[in-house]
Amino acid sequence: MAKKLVIDELWEVIEPLLPEEPPKPNGGRPRIEDRAALTGILFVLKSGIPWEIFPRRWDAALA
Numbered sequence: 001m002a003k004k005l006v007i008d009e010l011w012e013v014i015e016p017l018l019p020e021e022p023p024k025p026n027g028g029r030p031r032i033e034d035r036a037a038l039t040g041i042l043f044v045l046k047s048g049i050p051w052e053i054f055p056r057r058w059d060a061a062l063a
Contacts, residue, residue: 004039005039005042005043005046006035006038006039006042011035014038015034015035018034040054
């Protein structure tokens, strides 16, 4: 199993600081889960890959 980039202890500190998802009266694309988004950001920062080659579908199981 891959090492988690966002460990549970870190997520417990960060999650309360994040704003609630605003309502979308006109619909729109569903928002990606906050933890998955943070994992993707940390992956790019840690690996040094450019955003352009980051996979379009990030496996949420890694989050």
